[in-house]
Amino acid sequence: xxxxxxxxxxxxxxxxxxxxxxxxxxxxxxxxxxxxxxxxxxxxxxxxxxxxxxxxxxxxxxxxxxxxxxxxxxxxxxxxxxxxxxxxxxxxxxxxxxxxxxxxxxxxxxxxxxxxxxxxxxxxxxxxxxxxxxxxxxxxxxxxxxxxxxxxxxxxxxxxxxxxxxxxxxxxxxxxxxxxxx
Numbered sequence: 001x002x003x004x005x006x007x008x009x010x011x012x013x014x015x016x017x018x019x020x021x022x023x024x025x026x027x028x029x030x031x032x033x034x035x036x037x038x039x040x041x042x043x044x045x046x047x048x049x050x051x052x053x054x055x056x057x058x059x060x061x062x063x064x065x066x067x068x069x070x071x072x073x074x075x076x077x078x079x080x081x082x083x084x085x086x087x088x089x090x091x092x093x094x095x096x097x098x099x100x101x102x103x104x105x106x107x108x109x110x111x112x113x114x115x116x117x118x119x120x121x122x123x124x125x126x127x128x129x130x131x132x133x134x135x136x137x138x139x140x141x142x143x144x145x146x147x148x149x150x151x152x153x154x155x156x157x158x159x160x161x162x163x164x165x166x167x168x169x170x171x172x173x174x175x176x177x178x179x180x181x182x
Contacts, residue, residue: 010065013073013130015122020073020087022065023058027074030083030111031058039112043145046171064090070134075110075123085110087123089131089140096143096168096175103141103177104131108151120154128158137180146174 010022028051034040035049049057064071072088087108094100106127108120131140142160144151152174160176167173 010071010073011130013126014078015126017078018119018123018126019076019078020123020126021076023062023072023074027083028055028058031086034085034109034111037112039115040109043148043151044109061086061088064088070104070131072107073127075119077114077119084114084119085123087120087127089127089135094143094168096173097166098164098175100141100143100175103139104135106131106140106142108154115150120151121157124154124158139180140178142176143168143173144176146172152176 013020032049032051032054035045035054038048061072068091070089072086072090074083075085075087076082077084085108087106089104089106091102091105094105106124108124108127110120110123140160142155144155146165155176159178161178162174163177164175165172166175
């Protein structure tokens with residue numbers, strides 16, 4: 001008997017300047033190009049990624065929506081129609097100490113060419129609101145490179161506070177959490 005998985009359509013979220021949507025096959029070339037830019041991958045992988053790894057990331061994001069009912073959105077700039085990055089929630093079952101557990105993990109990454117325009121804050125605003133409505137009052141987390149000061153400022157703007165420093169995949173990592181309000 002074949003195994004079937006429930007389908008969870010990716011909700012479309014919009015801001016004044018951004019469209020957050022499910023990934024499409026034609027996002028691959030732009031995402032691959034981003035992963036060749038040092039300002040893009042420096043705080044993520046520390047090295048460029050090839051087509052196989054970037055494609056796997058897109059597939060992993062699509063699979064998250066199918067199996068978990070949440071995942072990453074592709075970020076599209078409305079004015080140009082360009083794919084400019086990713087944002088969303090994951091449950092990657094990371095082998096990291098301290099353990100993340102069942103806490104939804106938010107993350108975002110945008111093309112270095114659009115840094116400094118406020119897009120990350122704009123996207124996090126709508127995604128965090130979606131997460132609050134979807135998950136309810138739960139602890140949420142994010143992890144990042146300790147030297148990623150711009151992302152750290154955004155996380156703190158949304159109530160994320162450092163709770164641990166660790167090493168993940170041989171890279172120094174700071175762990176932040178946002179506790180339920182109440």
